[in-house]
Amino acid sequence: MSTPTSPRGAPGIRRVRGVRGPTLHFWLFTGPFLVGLVIFVYVPIVWSAWLSFFEARSTVTPSEFVGWDNYVQMLTSGGFVKSLGTFTVFAAIVVPVTWAFSLALALMVNRLRFMRAFFRSVFFLPTACSFVAASLIWKMSIFSGVRFGLMNTVLGWFGVDTIAWLADPHPPWYWLVIVTVRLWLQSGFFMILFLAALQNIPRELYEAAAIDGAKSGWQTFRYITLPQLRATSTAVVLLLLIAAYQAFDEFFNLLPKATWGQPPLVDLYYTALGENQDYGRGSAGAMILTALICAVTLLQGKIMGFGRGDEEYTAKGGK
Amino acid sequence: MPPRSSFDRRAFLRAAGGLAALGALGACGSNTGRGGGGSGDLTQYFHAYGEEGTQQAIKRYAKAFGKADVRTQWITGSNFESKLFSALLSSDAPDVFEFHPQIQLVKAEQIVPLDDIIEPVKDDFVEADLTSHTMDGKIWGVRMIDDPKFLYYRKSLLDKAGLKPPGTLDELVEASRKLTTDKVKGLFLGNNLVDVARPLIWGSGADLLTEKNEIAYHTDAFAATLGTMRTLFKSGSLLLDAPADYWDPSAFNQGLAAMQWCGMWAMPAMQKAHGDDIGIIPFPQCADAGGPSLINGGWSMFVSAKAKDVDLAKEYVKWLWIDQTEYQEDWALNYGFHIPPRKSIAAKADKLKTGLAAEGVELAGKYGRFDNPHWTQAMITAVEKVIADAVRSGMAPEAALDKCDKTVNRELTSLFG
Numbered sequence: 001m002s003t004p005t006s007p008r009g010a011p012g013i014r015r016v017r018g019v020r021g022p023t024l025h026f027w028l029f030t031g032p033f034l035v036g037l038v039i040f041v042y043v044p045i046v047w048s049a050w051l052s053f054f055e056a057r058s059t060v061t062p063s064e065f066v067g068w069d070n071y072v073q074m075l076t077s078g079g080f081v082k083s084l085g086t087f088t089v090f091a092a093i094v095v096p097v098t099w100a101f102s103l104a105l106a107l108m109v110n111r112l113r114f115m116r117a118f119f120r121s122v123f124f125l126p127t128a129c130s131f132v133a134a135s136l137i138w139k140m141s142i143f144s145g146v147r148f149g150l151m152n153t154v155l156g157w158f159g160v161d162t163i164a165w166l167a168d169p170h171p172p173w174y175w176l177v178i179v180t181v182r183l184w185l186q187s188g189f190f191m192i193l194f195l196a197a198l199q200n201i202p203r204e205l206y207e208a209a210a211i212d213g214a215k216s217g218w219q220t221f222r223y224i225t226l227p228q229l230r231a232t233s234t235a236v237v238l239l240l241l242i243a244a245y246q247a248f249d250e251f252f253n254l255l256p257k258a259t260w261g262q263p264p265l266v267d268l269y270y271t272a273l274g275e276n277q278d279y280g281r282g283s284a285g286a287m288i289l290t291a292l293i294c295a296v297t298l299l300q301g302k303i304m305g306f307g308r309g310d311e312e313y314t315a316k317g318g319k
Numbered sequence: 320m321p322p323r324s325s326f327d328r329r330a331f332l333r334a335a336g337g338l339a340a341l342g343a344l345g346a347c348g349s350n351t352g353r354g355g356g357g358s359g360d361l362t363q364y365f366h367a368y369g370e371e372g373t374q375q376a377i378k379r380y381a382k383a384f385g386k387a388d389v390r391t392q393w394i395t396g397s398n399f400e401s402k403l404f405s406a407l408l409s410s411d412a413p414d415v416f417e418f419h420p421q422i423q424l425v426k427a428e429q430i431v432p433l434d435d436i437i438e439p440v441k442d443d444f445v446e447a448d449l450t451s452h453t454m455d456g457k458i459w460g461v462r463m464i465d466d467p468k469f470l471y472y473r474k475s476l477l478d479k480a481g482l483k484p485p486g487t488l489d490e491l492v493e494a495s496r497k498l499t500t501d502k503v504k505g506l507f508l509g510n511n512l513v514d515v516a517r518p519l520i521w522g523s524g525a526d527l528l529t530e531k532n533e534i535a536y537h538t539d540a541f542a543a544t545l546g547t548m549r550t551l552f553k554s555g556s557l558l559l560d561a562p563a564d565y566w567d568p569s570a571f572n573q574g575l576a577a578m579q580w581c582g583m584w585a586m587p588a589m590q591k592a593h594g595d596d597i598g599i600i601p602f603p604q605c606a607d608a609g610g611p612s613l614i615n616g617g618w619s620m621f622v623s624a625k626a627k628d629v630d631l632a633k634e635y636v637k638w639l640w641i642d643q644t645e646y647q648e649d650w651a652l653n654y655g656f657h658i659p660p661r662k663s664i665a666a667k668a669d670k671l672k673t674g675l676a677a678e679g680v681e682l683a684g685k686y687g688r689f690d691n692p693h694w695t696q697a698m699i700t701a702v703e704k705v706i707a708d709a710v711r712s713g714m715a716p717e718a719a720l721d722k723c724d725k726t727v728n729r730e731l732t733s734l735f736g
Binding site: 146164258 | 397398400401404405408423427429501502510511513552553555558559560561562570575696697699700703704706707708711712713722725733
């Protein structure tokens with residue numbers, strides 16, 4: 001800020017000629033993105049916020065103002081609050097299981113001496129399958145309730161009676177169906193991430209450990225491999241959480257006409273877009289969800305320091 | 320550049336990017352399947368009928384219209400309602416569509432009255448079908464087909480077990496148990512049991528709504544019926560999680576269940592699989608005050624208020640579903656069996672005059688209940704949740720019904736004040 005200030009009588013003539021230099025480049029590069037952001041994200045959010053204060057059934061241009069009614073309805077009617085609980089259970093199961101399973105896959109593939117590319121591809125392939133298609137396979141063939149469903153056939157060998165995996169919520173077998181389908185679809189992708197990280201661990205660390213008398217196996221895994229994978233693990237857990245939050249397809253397809261096992265997005269779908277077409281309440285739910293996400297994100301930033309990483313990195317002088 | 324501002328900008332973009340990622344979710348589900356769309360074009364929505372040849376038939380009729388290029392959207396999947404309702408709100412609304420008469424379509428001004436095209440042939444329609452399509456004094460839809468649903472059973476299997484067709488719900492539970500072997504389940508009422516909700520209400524001596532549009536289903540008898548259904552659900556004699564649901568005859572045809580709740584449309588396919596070894600009964604009586612009942616469902620054609628050319632859309636509906644009796648007959652009888660809502664066509668329907676089909680027509684006339692247009696989709700869903708809660712999940716029937724009452728009352732208030 002050491003530029004000579006212009007005399008008060010002739011205020012910044014040169015600045016009036018528009019943005020230049022880095023500022024211009026900034027707007028040039030981010031401008032198109034920002035325009036899209038405003039049209040496709042901020043306008044809908046503001047519209048949704050507006051809708052949430054109106055009685056908006058079967059219309060997106062309502063006229064009847066109802067104040068906080070929609071919010072009260074969403075928070076007291078039970079379904080929406082329950083859906084937050086469902087999401088918590090789901091995330092608590094699927095995140096650690098997928099993390100452990102994809103890490104195990106990566107460790108196994110990494111140890112292969114031949115056909116490594118083949119197995120890497122084989123495990124990665126399910127990633128290309130859609131959630132809807134996989135859900136239907138799980139529902140109609142693997143976890144079908146008839147006696148010739150795959151799982152029921154296997155159980156039949158041991159004299160176990162057929163199980164209705166999805167229709168009967170007690171015991172909650174539906175979690176097995178929902179978690180395994182996601183596990184099958186996702187773990188290949190995260191295996192690739194772990195594999196890349198594993199291949200980045202310097203060999204010398206293992207050699208040094210061997211000289212120091214560390215037994216290969218659990219000991220080196222616990223004290224070398226796992227700590228070296230910390231950055232990747234954190235990223236994987238974060239990505240898994242986001243994916244779990246976005247879960248919709250498998251719940252929607254596997255549990256129709258149910259009042260349980262509905263994560264927030266499915267609940268909001270039924271409120272706003274299903275038979276009810278209640279955009280007011282749907283928007284109120286979306287707003288509550290947005291507030292929750294903001295709160296969680298801020299909290300997470302405070303605790304784990306996500307988002308500060310790059311500044312700290314630069315401060316330390318980079319690599 | 321001072322570092323502080325760079326951080327802010329970056330933080331802003333990061334936050335914005337995060338929101339954008341969330342926003343992308345909201346972008347799913349934009350409607351497709353519609354090209355340029357000149358003025359002489361019509362779009363019609365149909366749910367995917369399961370019978371072979373149905374889609375081709377609908378397209379064949381549409382092509383013969385000649386006055387407009389009629390595009391058919393054949394909506395697969397089990398949530399035709401939500402797809403239709405979302406489309407009706409958008410600028411991509413279909414011009415004509417099939418659905419059931421429900422008053423919220425009228426209240427939300429989503430359909431137009433069709434009195435003028437029906438008037439000349441009014442006397443030819445079955446009285447009950449006209450009544451169910453009359454709301455606020457006007458007729459809003461043209462009935463295409465009437466679809467009664469029955470409880471189909473395998474005569475030979477019942478004989479072998481020494482049973483006669485069940486006349487009460489308790490007998491049905493008992494029969495289901497006795498018919499169950501390690502190969503065959505006794506009964507298939509659908510994977511989520513929701514379709515028998517109405518026969519359970521009627522069978523308990525209750526009704527959906529009173530004349531004054533108040534709740535009529537919430538009775539002690541219906542609550543007790545739900546308790547019996549819970550026992551049946553947990554008995555292990557119900558076929559559940561079958562690959563095809565109740566509306567498809569596959570489970571019955573493949574011998575997975577000895578009895579199945581299904582529509583008359585599936586009758587030809589069932590006869591092909593089992594010949595004469597099939598009997599039908601209405602859904603049995605559930606309480607002393609009730610009696611046997613069956614759903615007389617069906618599909619009707621409606622014209623969207625948002626149609627680009629309402630007159631053309633009406634003309635198409637008139638041409639196909641009023642004038643072209645040959646097509647109407649073909650549609651009702653040549654794929655699955657449906658009862659033609661036009662008396663003149665029903666009189667000519669030889670296929671429905673003998674054997675099991677004739678029995679079906681008779682049962683429909685005796686026990687069939689037609690749509691109540693004041694019973695809207697939101698209320699249907701609310702009662703479906705009662706089945707999920709009380710029968711499948713084991714919630715106390717009273718609690719499940721109380722929960723349902725709240726939703727239904729809210730809907731009733733918004734519709735009738």
